Amino acid sequence: MTLSVIRDGYPSGIPTMEPMMLTLLTYPSAFGLFSASPFCVKTAYMLQQSGHRWQRSDMLDPRKMPHSKLPVLRTPERLVPDSDLIRDWLEAQGANFDTGLSDIQRAQSRTLIRMAEEHLYFQIVQDRWANDEVWPILQKTFFIEIPALIRKPVSNSIRKSVLKGLVAQGVARFSPAERLDRVERDLEAISAYLWQSPFLLGDRPTSADMSVGPMLAAMRATPVDTPLTRRIKEDSLINSYVDRMEKAIPLA
Ligand SMILES: N[C@@H](CCC(=O)N[C@@H](CS)C(=O)NCC(=O)O)C(=O)O
CATH class of the missing domain: 3.40.30.10 (Glutaredoxin)
Known part of the structure; x- marks a missing residue:
């Protein structure tokens, strides 16, 4: 048996029995x-x-x-x-990550996503790539496929270009204390939402959580104790939110 129009992603007329x-x-x-x-x-x-x-x-x-x-x-x-x-x-294709949100909540969602992806993200990159204690761990984790003989020079040159990118983006121009203060303001904004509900915009995860949750999780997971990892780990509201998000949408 062939089906002519099956489901999203398959142009009509292409026979298939399998979902894409x-x-x-x-x-x-x-x-x-x-x-x-x-x-x-x-x-x-x-x-x-x-x-x-x-x-x-x-x-x-x-x-x-x-x-x-x-x-x-x-x-x-x-x-x-x-x-x-x-x-x-x-x-x-029909997905709706923000079912039930009002227009103003959708607007809030967009600003939370931008804050996470255009600010918090670069703080994570700075914390990972500029820290000399983290660097040997990154070298072993991210560059494992590069032949051992050239791994050091290749990874060092990539690190150099990442650090240059952080200066161009601007985050590296702040002192460590100023950087932490900038993160603090964002965490305060996120916390204001989390005092109201288990997820940012209600009782279940929406698109804002799918951006903000992974950023906070990545901040916490940097494999060396830094002021940033400590800041997240010591904040029970944020820390439990990260755990809740990971449980809410389990990934294999
Ligand atoms: N705007 C992109 C950002 C993705 C991104 O920055 N990916 C990073 C890793 S977290 C990457 O692949 N970087 C490699 C590079 O810049 O060479 C998205 O939303 O997917």
């Missing part, structure tokens, strides 16, 4: 997280919530990807780069 399988191209799991990249975790959450069948495919070198970054979603038709574009793609 999506593949998340992601950085591998690290530091106890589904992925070292909070953007990959966000996308895994969205896939899990979308109800699609999906699998992960790990890679460490994103240079051949459309934006030279991960995550990327492999759909039956094309590679979709960028977690926000992947969200758009999933929504175009």
